[in-house]
Amino acid sequence: MITRVTCAVIEQYARVLITQRSKSMPDPLLWEFPGGKVEAGETEEECLVREIREELSLHITPQFRMTPVLHQLGDNPALELIPFRCLYDGGTIQLLEHRNYKWVHPQDLLDHDWCAPDIPVVEEYLRLLKAS
Numbered sequence: 001m002i003t004r005v006t007c008a009v010i011e012q013y014a015r016v017l018i019t020q021r022s023k024s025m026p027d028p029l030l031w032e033f034p035g036g037k038v039e040a041g042e043t044e045e046e047c048l049v050r051e052i053r054e055e056l057s058l059h060i061t062p063q064f065r066m067t068p069v070l071h072q073l074g075d076n077p078a079l080e081l082i083p084f085r086c087l088y089d090g091g092t093i094q095l096l097e098h099r100n101y102k103w104v105h106p107q108d109l110l111d112h113d114w115c116a117p118d119i120p121v122v123e124e125y126l127r128l129l130k131a132s
């Protein structure tokens, strides 16, 4: 059984939104792209729009599906992290679940302590920016 998790690479003014998990979440205090588990009956894009509204009170539009990352650690169920580049559509950030957030320049992304499955996402994002 694979848990599918979507995450949003939200871009605004050449910066990217990253969020820090709270002490009570799994992977406490690590940085991630916000998102969450796909629920039965919803598309990946619907999941992401819902999660970003629920967690941050932001409106986004998923634009481009990036390469999913399959992650398996020990006996834990496998996790598929499905990233999307997203447009910020409005709203003011309210931290409803996370401890912190930052809008960072892409060149500073790798300076953070990331959830392991997010590192290939950061690397792909940096490659996409370089190629564009």
Ligand SMILES: Nc1nc2c([nH]c(=O)n2[C@@H]2O[C@H](COP(=O)(O)OP(=O)(O)OP(=O)(O)O)[C@@H](O)[C@H]2O)c(=O)[nH]1
Pocket: 005, 006, 007, 025, 026, 027, 032, 033, 034, 035, 036, 037, 038, 079, 081, 115, 116, 117, 118
């Ligand atoms: N949201 C999110 N989760 C990630 C990322 N990377 C990563 O490994 N995960 C893992 O994916 C799982 C997603 O959990 P979540 O707690 O964010 O999802 P959710 O809001 O739907 O959770 P819930 O339904 O249990 O409350 C966690 O085990 C988390 O550690 C990421 O970039 N974003």
